[in-house]
Amino acid sequence: MRTCQTNLKTLCQLPDDWSMNKELNDVQVGMYLGCLYQHRQNLDRECQGELKRIMHIRTQAIGLMPEIEDNCLTDLATCKNPEVKGEEFKCLQKKYNKLEEKCKAAVRNYTQMTMSDPTLDFLLMKACEPMIQTFCANIEGGNENDLIRCLIKHKNEQKMDFRCKAGIDHHQITSMKDEAFLSQQFR
Secondary structure, eight states, X not given: OGGGHHHHHHHHOOOTTOOTTSOOOHHHHHHHHHHHHHTGGGSOHHHHHHHHHHHHHHHHHOSSOHHHHXXXXXXXXXXXXXXXXXXXXXXXXXXXXXXXXXXXXXXXXXXXXXXXXXXXXXXXXXXXXXXHHHHOTTOOSSSTTHHHHHHHHHTTSTTSOHHHHHHHHHHXXXXXXXXXXXXXXXX
């Protein structure tokens, strides 16, 4: 996060006397990452790259983001305890309209991130990695939805893995639950 220190101070009210040696708890890290993500279009290039790298590492390392866990304890109690990393979040997305407001806000924020950058969706990427290589290998950065569009285009192909197809279907259904989940290009 050292790369983003200037952006954190100007955009996210990071105190001027803050030192990179200070320990941040998960909630503070989540708050600052969320702030940077909300301002991602205004970040300098180095910080944008660092933010994307941190988000990918964090998403793969943690099945459930601390911000989600902290705000959704009551709602998580209604989800079965899954063996597969990421299933709890999928459960919360399915129950989105019935969630408590603070949980709904946390789920909304993270879902917006995964909608605009599907590579942050751990379950989708795990299920679809071989299919991405088969059908979408030529897709690079570019437009935010090129990868998901490619997967949607090929989801009914005979070679499509059923787990990947289920993930794509979940992604599409979730995107229709709240206007906030729609890609910028559809607003």
